[in-house]
Amino acid sequence: MHYLSDFDGCVGRPASQNQIKEEKLKWLFNLLYEAGEMARADLARVTGLSPTTISALVDELIRKGLVVEAGFASTVQGGRKPINLRVNAQGRQIPTFTLHRWGLRFELYNLGMEVIEAFEVRFSPEEQAQVEESCIAQIQRVLFRQSTRFDWRIAAGVCICVPGIYQPDCSAFVLWADEAQLRLDRLQTLEQELQLPLFIGNESQCLAYAEVQIGKSECAWNDSLLYVIVSEQVESCLYVNNDIYTGRDNYAGRLGHISINYKGKLCSCGGRGCLERYVNIHAILERIAQAAAFSRCPALDRLTGGDMHHLTLQMIGRSYDAGEPAVQEAMDDVAEQLFTGIYALVCATGVGRIVLGGDIVQLGAGFLERLRAFCGRVKGSHLLQGITVDYSRVGLEDCSSGMVRYFINRRLEIGRG
Numbered sequence: 001m002h003y004l005s006d007f008d009g010c011v012g013r014p015a016s017q018n019q020i021k022e023e024k025l026k027w028l029f030n031l032l033y034e035a036g037e038m039a040r041a042d043l044a045r046v047t048g049l050s051p052t053t054i055s056a057l058v059d060e061l062i063r064k065g066l067v068v069e070a071g072f073a074s075t076v077q078g079g080r081k082p083i084n085l086r087v088n089a090q091g092r093q094i095p096t097f098t099l100h101r102w103g104l105r106f107e108l109y110n111l112g113m114e115v116i117e118a119f120e121v122r123f124s125p126e127e128q129a130q131v132e133e134s135c136i137a138q139i140q141r142v143l144f145r146q147s148t149r150f151d152w153r154i155a156a157g158v159c160i161c162v163p164g165i166y167q168p169d170c171s172a173f174v175l176w177a178d179e180a181q182l183r184l185d186r187l188q189t190l191e192q193e194l195q196l197p198l199f200i201g202n203e204s205q206c207l208a209y210a211e212v213q214i215g216k217s218e219c220a221w222n223d224s225l226l227y228v229i230v231s232e233q234v235e236s237c238l239y240v241n242n243d244i245y246t247g248r249d250n251y252a253g254r255l256g257h258i259s260i261n262y263k264g265k266l267c268s269c270g271g272r273g274c275l276e277r278y279v280n281i282h283a284i285l286e287r288i289a290q291a292a293a294f295s296r297c298p299a300l301d302r303l304t305g306g307d308m309h310h311l312t313l314q315m316i317g318r319s320y321d322a323g324e325p326a327v328q329e330a331m332d333d334v335a336e337q338l339f340t341g342i343y344a345l346v347c348a349t350g351v352g353r354i355v356l357g358g359d360i361v362q363l364g365a366g367f368l369e370r371l372r373a374f375c376g377r378v379k380g381s382h383l384l385q386g387i388t389v390d391y392s393r394v395g396l397e398d399c400s401s402g403m404v405r406y407f408i409n410r411r412l413e414i415g416r417g
């Protein structure tokens with residue numbers, strides 16, 4: 001995930017006293033956020049900081065409206081009962097915008113991860129032709145005029161979830177396969193106009209973090225995850241060492257541009273045989289339509305009414321599960337192509353858990369089982385021993401919650417406000 005200030009770079013600068021204090025404040029805030037409630041003595045014991053230091057830091061968190069006292073803690077010891085502390089859910093607001101082809105989804109969160117306002121802003125045909133300017137203008141319009149619950153005084157920052165990832169060669173987020181862009185300089189100008197920090201993340205990063213939170217809550221979590229989105233494009237996000245890995249130039253995640261055939265189809269990236277040219281929703285739909293044109297597919301004909309223009313991924317999945325030979329043959333090949341790309345990343349990273357999200361989950365259980373079967377066919381690979389491949393438990397509508405959770409955990413500035 002990307003915080004615009006990160007692009008300016010501050011590596012090598014010595015930590016100031018203010019930075020050290022900020023880190024300690026955020027440390028205490030995160031402890032309270034994860035634990036729910038803790039007393040000052042508990043914070044001192046966990047952090048190793050002195051009671052005097054803890055008291056001063058807690059008092060500042062309370063003054064900033066980020067923490068409140070929550071009543072007496074239960075204790076078996078006599079004497080004065082300690083007072084529990086907890087994060088003040090109403091202490092900050094995080095407005096969040098999720099960008100779609102049709103427009104923006106606005107959601108206003110508090111620190112308790114509660115959505116206190118939400119609505120959609122749809123682009124007109126003219127606005128869709130100018131996505132960048134439309135996006136910027138609508139964000140300003142929502143915050144300055146349309147939202148009835150947004151409070152500038154307690155705003156922690158503005159989160160924007162985009163469907164593409166940052167490309168350093170053009171200093172922009174490339175949004176879709178048709179190369180619509182959201183330029184960094186325009187976002188930096190917006191940040192200055194709003195006088196609030198902007199935090200940018202793409203779908204795969206936001207959904208990966210939302211998936212992480214589900215795993216942690218279920219106590220079924222390991223320390224790495226490769227989240228793969230297959231929709232119009234093929235993107236991925238690597239979660240490792242308790243953080244999202246974005247790479248040196250915030251460019252990591254282009255699984256779709258791993259070549260699976262060096263003599264294959266020419267790709268927009270300049271390479272050949274890129275995974276994305278073979279495994280995306282449009283390529284899959286086209287491939288099955290072609291297979292149906294050359295082979296009789298009764299199950300598919302019933303589902304589409306004989307018109308392949310009505311073909312959907314759900315129909316393909318149902319035909320696959322029904323044992324339609326032509327569909328199974330084509331989709332088995334798609335599964336192998338997708339596995340080839342995933343296996344390349346498994347070899348490079350040693351990641352142990354693969355989660356598939358995006359439109360591909362509509363293909364259903366049969367396709368997933370076929371993909372899993374390839375893991376067992378690679379003989380002698382210790383990297384694939386114990387690997388898991390599952391569909392995501394979160395949907396695209398969970399992008400904003402993943403982003404806000406990451407923002408609170410990683411990027412919330414205690415010093416603001």
